Amino acid sequence: MEAHGGVLMTEEDIQQILSRYPHRRSALLPLLHLGQQEAGYLTEEVLAQLARRLGLSPVQVVEVATFYDLFRLKPGGRREIWVCHNVSCSLMGAEHVVRRLEEELGVAAGETTRDGVFTLKRVECLAVCDLAPAIQVGADYHGPVSPRDVAALVDRLRKQ
Amino acid sequence: MSEKILTKRFEIPGYGGTLEDYVATGGYQAIAKALKEHTPASLIELVRRSGLRGRGGAGFPTGVKWGFVPKDPGLTKYLVCNADESEPGTFKDRDLIMRDPHQLLEGMLLASYAIGCRTAYIYIRGEFIAGARILERAISDAAAHGFLGRDILGSGFGLEIQPHRGAGAYICGEETALLESLEGKRGLPRLKPPFPATAGLYRMPTVVNNVETLSNLPHIVMRGAEWFSSIGTPKSTGTRIFSVSGHVRRPGNYELPIDVPMRELIFEHAGGVRGGRRLKAVIPGGSSVPVLIEQHLDIRMDFESLAKAGSMAGSGGVIVMDDTTCMVRTGEVVARFYHHESCGQCTQCREGTAWLHKTLRRIEEGRGRKADLDLLLDICDNMQGKTICPLSDAAAMPIQSYMKYFGDEFERHVVEHACPFGSRDGS
Numbered sequence: 049m050e051a052h053g054g055v056l057m058t059e060e061d062i063q064q065i066l067s068r069y070p071h072r073r074s075a076l077l078p079l080l081h082l083g084q085q086e087a088g089y090l091t092e093e094v095l096a097q098l099a100r101r102l103g104l105s106p107v108q109v110v111e112v113a114t115f116y117d118l119f120r121l122k123p124g125g126r127r128e129i130w131v132c133h134n135v136s137c138s139l140m141g142a143e144h145v146v147r148r149l150e151e152e153l154g155v156a157a158g159e160t161t162r163d164g165v166f167t168l169k170r171v172e173c174l175a176v177c178d179l180a181p182a183i184q185v186g187a188d189y190h191g192p193v194s195p196r197d198v199a200a201l202v203d204r205l206r207k208q
Numbered sequence: 209m210s211e212k213i214l215t216k217r218f219e220i221p222g223y224g225g226t227l228e229d230y231v232a233t234g235g236y237q238a239i240a241k242a243l244k245e246h247t248p249a250s251l252i253e254l255v256r257r258s259g260l261r262g263r264g265g266a267g268f269p270t271g272v273k274w275g276f277v278p279k280d281p282g283l284t285k286y287l288v289c290n291a292d293e294s295e296p297g298t299f300k301d302r303d304l305i306m307r308d309p310h311q312l313l314e315g316m317l318l319a320s321y322a323i324g325c326r327t328a329y330i331y332i333r334g335e336f337i338a339g340a341r342i343l344e345r346a347i348s349d350a351a352a353h354g355f356l357g358r359d360i361l362g363s364g365f366g367l368e369i370q371p372h373r374g375a376g377a378y379i380c381g382e383e384t385a386l387l388e389s390l391e392g393k394r395g396l397p398r399l400k401p402p403f404p405a406t407a408g409l410y411r412m413p414t415v416v417n418n419v420e421t422l423s424n425l426p427h428i429v430m431r432g433a434e435w436f437s438s439i440g441t442p443k444s445t446g447t448r449i450f451s452v453s454g455h456v457r458r459p460g461n462y463e464l465p466i467d468v469p470m471r472e473l474i475f476e477h478a479g480g481v482r483g484g485r486r487l488k489a490v491i492p493g494g495s496s497v498p499v500l501i502e503q504h505l506d507i508r509m510d511f512e513s514l515a516k517a518g519s520m521a522g523s524g525g526v527i528v529m530d531d532t533t534c535m536v537r538t539g540e541v542v543a544r545f546y547h548h549e550s551c552g553q554c555t556q557c558r559e560g561t562a563w564l565h566k567t568l569r570r571i572e573e574g575r576g577r578k579a580d581l582d583l584l585l586d587i588c589d590n591m592q593g594k595t596i597c598p599l600s601d602a603a604a605m606p607i608q609s610y611m612k613y614f615g616d617e618f619e620r621h622v623v624e625h626a627c628p629f630g631s632r633d634g635s
């Protein structure tokens with residue numbers, strides 16, 4: 049995810065997204081992406097607001113939001129570190145990278161560091177298998193990552 | 209060195225894939241030519257004659273698919289570019305989007321003109337943030353120069369393209385799940401028929417084509433069907449971008465004639481197996497296809513040859529494994545993935561992928577019994593052939609193939625109650 053924090057959904061953004069589709073329900077995924085940027089996760093208020101705007105029930109919106117891995121319904125770290133554990137990355141040592149990241153951050157995959165900076169997530173193939181074992185943070189890819197590089201990488205990310 | 213088509217521009221020094229770069233190297237001439245020289249029907253015929261087959265996975269002939277779209281001018285038609293690229297081991301669409309987005313947009317213009325579409329969507333996987341930005345920029349540049357919009361090059365033909373981000377679900381690469389997702393719903397595959405060509409997006413006639421498929425079109429229009437079909441075999445024409453990863457010296461994308469021998473692809477282009485080790489296994493078309501072994505190295509990579517060898521060309525993702533690899537561990541990773549991604553609509557798939565994963569993990573961790581090997585085969589049998597979409601088959605067939613070629617390795621895990629490779633990571 050892009051680093052978030054206080055990007056508010058404006059009426060203009062919403063209108064712009066709605067204008068791309070002949071049926072307003074199609075705007076749901078783009079609006080969930082946008083809504084997630086406000087607080088870093090989809091708050092009850094945002095979900096309710098989107099349901100109202102699209103003429104859906106809150107249940108319909110939640111059902112969609114929970115289907116997709118990129119939507120968060122609970123608060124997490126300010127940044128997510130995605131570490132791929134699919135075939136090509138696994139062949140190239142992804143599990144060692146996951147273990148080093150867990151040690152370095154002091155959390156297990158799926159958890160958020162105590163200072164709220166990072167959430168570490170195992171993810172499926174990121175379509176950068178030529179960089180295996182690969183990590184993605186925001187729009188940026190890192191790889192091939194050696195377990196030895198992990199400490200320096202986390203350091204750099206902390207400063208970004 | 210064989211001629212590159214889709215990635216030829218990548219080799220031009222300083223080529224950045226901007227609109228200026230693209231136009232300066234002959235870009236957007238194909239749409240001008242098609243608008244002048246072709247009717248939609250003759251364009252469909254040209255693509256049919258070229259023999260171009262879909263690069264997304266199924267290899268369906270593109271011109272034939274377009275031909276299924278009803279001609280009724282009163283019906284709204286849609287083109288959807290499948291940029292979900294989530295088949296493990298595949299990363300070619302990424303390069304086509306990042307390095308030459310206008311080639312894709314021009315391909316979409318041609319496809320839209322052929323089927324009579326006025327609004328097209330690009331469904332791009334949610335994780336691909338950089339790619340979505342590049343596409344947005346390219347679309348607005350193309351519109352600013354009159355290559356997109358109401359009246360393109362004074363022809364009266366108009367097209368608008370909208371990028372649409374997915375949100376992390378492998379199943380949304382399957383075309384009907386993709387359409388559900390684009391409609392703002394969960395990505396649950398639809399029962400077919402009806403096929404998208406007659407009832408797709410918003411139940412209107414829709415063509416879904418892969419990024420690489422569409423990127424071929426400008427070249428076919430400029431250079432002709434005969435030129436295109438002279439590359440490859442009579443049934444598999446043109447080039448293909450093979451994404452090679454795993455235990456090779458030079459992982460990367462290699463555009464080669466579609467019928468390149470596997471040995472040449474892996475040993476000449478990708479530099480061979482790392483550290484001079486021995487090749488053990490190759491997954492030739494993304495994690496959904498059956499594995500091949502050393503004795504298959506002289507097989508060619510076209511659709512028919514790989515099918516004849518008992519595998520599939522799939523997505524063009526070639527995963528190479530050396531002799532340090534544990535195939536039970538590979539199976540565990542593959543099964544975990546399909547279990548995580550099964551949408552759950554079909555019992556055999558939902559339960560089967562869960563059982564496969566659980567059983568393979570047990571065997572890999574040294575807790576398996578002999579009976580587990582028969583159990584695995586039973587699960588695979590039960591998963592195939594009666595589900596809404598092919599994901600269930602895609603989970604079962606690879607595991608069957610690992611057991612077929614490496615049965616002794618599975619056997620050792622349950623006899624020795626340990627992984628003979630001693631690691632959970634084969635690296």
Ligand SMILES: Cc1cc2nc3c(=O)[nH]c(=O)nc-3n(C[C@H](O)[C@H](O)[C@H](O)COP(=O)(O)O)c2cc1C
Binds near residue numbers: 268599602
């Ligand atoms: C589980 C599953 C995942 C798929 N993922 C993709 C994908 O990521 N990209 C893609 O282009 N096609 C994917 N496909 C194939 C599409 O359903 C469809 O056949 C393809 O997009 C058609 O385009 P083409 O004819 O140009 O290949 C997938 C199919 C299945 C069953």
Ligand code: SF4
Binds near residue numbers: 379396552555
């Ligand atoms: S086969 Fe699996 S993924 Fe496909 S529709 Fe059925 S449950 Fe869903």
Ligand code: FES
Binds near residue numbers: 172178182
């Ligand atoms: S398997 Fe990790 S990026 Fe593809």
